[in-house]
Every structure is written in structure tokens, then in C-alpha cells.
Amino acid sequence: MSENEQPGPAAFDEVRRALAAVDRDTRTRLLATLARRFGDLDLAEDALQEALAQAVSTWPATGVPQIPEAWLTITATRKALDVIRRENTLAQKLAQLHIETDRAPLASSYADPAETLSDGTTIPDDRLAMIFACAHPVLRAEDRVALMLRFVAGLSVDEVAHALLVPKTTMQQRIVRAKKRVATLGVPFGVPPPDAVPERLAGALRVVYLLYSEGFSRSTGSTHIRDDLTEEAIRLARLLHRLLPGRAEVTGLLALLVLTEARRRARVDDAGAPIPLADQDRSLWDAALIAEGTLLAEAAAAAPDAAGYAIQAAIAAVHAEAGTFDATDWAQIAVLYRLLEAHDDGPVVRLGRAVAVGRAYGPAKGLRLLEGLSGDAALSRYRPYHVALALTRTELGDARRAADDYRRALALPGNAAEDAFLADSLPHDDLCPE
Structure with a gap:
């Protein structure tokens, strides 16, 4: 079929399938195109909805276009221009949008919504x-x-x-x-x-x-x-x-999320209770996500503009490559946290380094660093800080103070599954009334 030929009538099922193929991803592309052109989210939303409604009434008679996305883009653009005319603000909008004529911004091959494109042209994202x-x-x-x-x-x-x-x-x-x-x-x-x-x-x-x-x-x-x-x-x-694709921090963030998500199946038990990293069944970790995330982390780390997310991805990659919790290279993680502090010296990063140092060089050294953060107001309201203190003190045999830390953690906001886990970590007698 040439570009100027009209498709024939389409059965309703064919139209329904074509519209179903205009998925959420495609709709966000269309909406973004309209918003960028007209600078108005409300106008973009309304025009897209009208274009989709017109497709329902038009395509059964004219046939489904070869590139429905192009048809919808052109139709929605015309709907938006009609609204601008009705509002008597066309001159102002045209000046803002640099639109000289109703059709000038459209490629010649987009001349009419009923026409289709056969040259592989795509809608810009x-x-x-x-x-x-x-x-x-x-x-x-x-x-x-x-x-x-x-x-x-x-x-x-x-x-x-x-x-x-x-x-x-x-x-x-x-x-x-x-x-x-x-x-x-x-x-x-x-x-x-x-x-x-x-x-x-x-x-x-x-x-x-x-x-x-x-x-x-x-x-x-x-x-x-x-x-x-x-x-x-x-x-x-x-x-x-x-x-x-060339931004190290974008690559680093994706790597971090993918590597973290790889542990998803091992992070909670059948009842939904959280499982600490040390106790997770690493055979449940997603090998495909780990492979993808590791490659992304390496690419981010090698880039000259590598920064916070790239370093966090490197930390996640060190965890991912360890066959067991004890085999984790905590010394390398501690070094990476030190590098991360150069980009983000916030309390959560300092907490991460303290935990890594404790794992690498012994809980006593880790505890000293953790206690050195006790004056930070943000960490005092941060549940993981008190949990880290409790776990470290438990390793050192200080059950009484560890219980106090668990109680402080329980007093802070969190989800119910985590609450139950922390409550189970307390000595049984500690939960019973006198």
C-alpha cells in the first residue's frame, strides 16, 4: 500500500485490538509530544482523549492506519488547535509555539490523519x-x-x-x-x-x-x-x-535498582516477614538481573562523570557477587562508602560506612562509629540506625542495650511486617507486662 492509499474498512475487533495496542507506554509518548508542543498538560490530555474517541468512530469506516501513533498525534494536534481557536488565543499561542500555519510543523508525509506512513518514520520521544x-x-x-x-x-x-x-x-x-x-x-x-x-x-x-x-x-x-x-x-x-544512555548517574541509578531488585524473592518469607541480608537464600537471587546490573554498574563506574548513584551501584554489585554473606568484601564496601561521602556526606551514607567498617574490621570498631552518630537528629528518627545499633550490640553480647535499641526502633514509624520482625527480635520477657 502506498502512502496515499486509504486502508479499507476494519472490523470492530480489529479496531479494538489496534486501540488496545496503544498501551500506557505509547500514550505517555503521545502526551509528552503534545505537552511539549503546546505547553499545556490539560490541553494535551483533553486532545489525546478526543483523538482516541475519534479513532473509535473513524477507524471502522476508514481502516486502521498503518502507524496508529502517527494518526493519533496528528488528530490530537488538530483537536488542540481547534480548542485554541475557540478560546480566541490563537495568536498568542502561535507566537509562543512558533507555529506559522496550522499544518506547517507537521512533516509532509503527515498531511492527513487518514494517510499512513510506510517509510518507517517514527514519532519522536x-x-x-x-x-x-x-x-x-x-x-x-x-x-x-x-x-x-x-x-x-x-x-x-x-x-x-x-x-x-x-x-x-x-x-x-x-x-x-x-x-x-x-x-x-x-x-x-x-x-x-x-x-x-x-x-x-x-x-x-x-x-x-x-x-x-x-x-x-x-x-x-x-x-x-x-x-x-x-x-x-x-x-x-x-x-x-x-x-x-551516556549519563553515568542515569546508568548508575538503573544499575542500583536492578541489582537491588535481583534480591526481591529472598527478601521476605512466605508470610511477608522481612529476611535480613545475612539470612537470605541467595539461590533465589535473580541471576539475569544481577548480570544486567553488574554490566551497567561497570559502565557507570568507568564513566568520567561517575558520582553518587554510580558508587551506590558499585556497592550493590559487591553484594551481588558474594556467594555468601560471610564472603562479602566488606572492606571494599567500606572504601566505596568513603568515596560516596565525597558526593553525599549525609547521615545515611555515614551510617552505611559505619556498618561496613563493623563488618570488615569487627563490631567493636563499627559500634564506635555508630555511637559517634548518636547526636544526629535525622538518624535519631531513622529506624535502620537503631536496628544497626541493636544488631551490633547483640554481636558484642550486650543484650540489654540491644533491646533498648530495638524498642527505640519500634517506636518510630514503619510498616507492620517490619514491626513484627523487630518485636520478635526482642527477648520474650521484654514484651510481657510486669
Whole structure:
């Protein structure tokens, strides 16, 4: 079929299959393309929905286009332009978007939605621009996460609300407020200039990292792990890596998440209780993910711009290559944490180094480092810090003070599965009333 030939009528089942193939990934691509062109998330969403609705009514008569994504892009673009005309703001919008004519920005081969492309032309992936917009520093942290999940991951409002553990109405209001802020402040839907890329990229990577962290060990709720959150975080990390393959920190983040996810099956028992790293059945670790993550970690470490995520990926790779807990090269991990402190000297990194030093050089030395962090206000509210103290003191035979540490950990917020694990770690008498 040539480019100018019209496809024939299509059966409803064929249309339904074609629309089903326009999956979440494709829709986020389309939405990003429209948002980048028009600078308006509401307009982009509405235009895409109208284009999908028109496909339902048009394709049975005209046939399914050879490249449905191109058809939907053109149709949604025209729908958006129609809205702009109706709002009598066409001149202003055209000036902003540099649109000289209704059709000028479209390639000649995209001249009509009924026409199809047979030359292999693809729709450009504008999701990188969407990522930078959603991670813009003028947005509040919680709004960045919500926008990334909604418009980059493609989750529905219900799914975002569930992921972030807030009521649907609250999430609707948060997304509306964030979109209004994007529009009011003129947040650009485009890749920032080179000097602004590192800061903006760091914000985007942080969103993905925090999303995975919440799924890895929930801050609340009944279960220890949220697979839906970890899966979405890895999907976003893969997307960023596909769009920015040469960035060491992007590669490092993906490596870190993949290597961490490789341990997923061994991290909880059949009842959902957490299993410490020392007690995990390493035969359950995913060898394919470890192989992928190790290659990514090596690539990140070798890059001249390697930094925090690349070093964290290297730490995860050292854990992954150890056949047993005792065979772990804790001395190397301690060195890597020291390197990581040059990029992030925060309390959690210092905690990680203290634990690694204790494993490498003995619990007494580790305890001295851990106790040296006792004045840090953030760590005093951080459950893993008190757990690390409890485990180290248990190794040193100080059961009484270890029990105190466990009680402090239990007093802090956490998920119910973790609460039960910590309670079981206390001496039985300690849980009984006098």
C-alpha cells in the first residue's frame, strides 16, 4: 500500500485490538509530544482523549492506519488547535509555539490523519522533556512525584493515589494544583540548556530513587514491600537510561535498582516477614538481573562523570557477587562508602560506612562509629540506625542495650511486617507486662 492509499474498512475487533495496542507506554509518548508542543498538560490530555474517541468512530469506516501513533498525534494536534481557536488565543499561542500555519510543523508525509506512513518514520520521544518539566525545582517534592507517576509513568489518578497512599480526592487536588503551578510559572516542556541539565536531572533521578525506596521498604502499611512502586521506579529508570544512555548517574541509578531488585524473592518469607541480608537464600537471587546490573554498574563506574548513584551501584554489585554473606568484601564496601561521602556526606551514607567498617574490621570498631552518630537528629528518627545499633550490640553480647535499641526502633514509624520482625527480635520477657 502506498502512502496515499486509504486502508479499507476494519472490523470492530480489529479496531479494538489496534486501540488496545496503544498501551500506557505509547500514550505517555503521545502526551509528552503534545505537552511539549503546546505547553499545556490539560490541553494535551483533553486532545489525546478526543483523538482516541475519534479513532473509535473513524477507524471502522476508514481502516486502521498503518502507524496508529502517527494518526493519533496528528488528530490530537488538530483537536488542540481547534480548542485554541475557540478560546480566541490563537495568536498568542502561535507566537509562543512558533507555529506559522496550522499544518506547517507537521512533516509532509503527515498531511492527513487518514494517510499512513510506510517509510518507517517514527514519532519522536518527547518524554525526556516531560521528565524535566515534572522534576522542575519550582514544584514541591510531593508534586514532582505525583506528576512523574501520572504523566511519565502513565498511571491513572486512582493508581497514583494508591501508590502514594492518599485519598483519590486529595491526589486529584494535588495534581490540579501542580498543573496550575506549571502553567502559571511557565515551566517549559523541553530539555533545559546544558548548564541547567545536571541540577534538573538530579531532581528527576531523586524522584525515581525515592519511589523505589518507598516500594523497597514501606514507610507505613501492612506489608514490607510494594512491588508496584518498585516496578514503576525501574520502568522510569529504564526510560531515562534509554533517553540519556551516556549519563553515568542515569546508568548508575538503573544499575542500583536492578541489582537491588535481583534480591526481591529472598527478601521476605512466605508470610511477608522481612529476611535480613545475612539470612537470605541467595539461590533465589535473580541471576539475569544481577548480570544486567553488574554490566551497567561497570559502565557507570568507568564513566568520567561517575558520582553518587554510580558508587551506590558499585556497592550493590559487591553484594551481588558474594556467594555468601560471610564472603562479602566488606572492606571494599567500606572504601566505596568513603568515596560516596565525597558526593553525599549525609547521615545515611555515614551510617552505611559505619556498618561496613563493623563488618570488615569487627563490631567493636563499627559500634564506635555508630555511637559517634548518636547526636544526629535525622538518624535519631531513622529506624535502620537503631536496628544497626541493636544488631551490633547483640554481636558484642550486650543484650540489654540491644533491646533498648530495638524498642527505640519500634517506636518510630514503619510498616507492620517490619514491626513484627523487630518485636520478635526482642527477648520474650521484654514484651510481657510486669
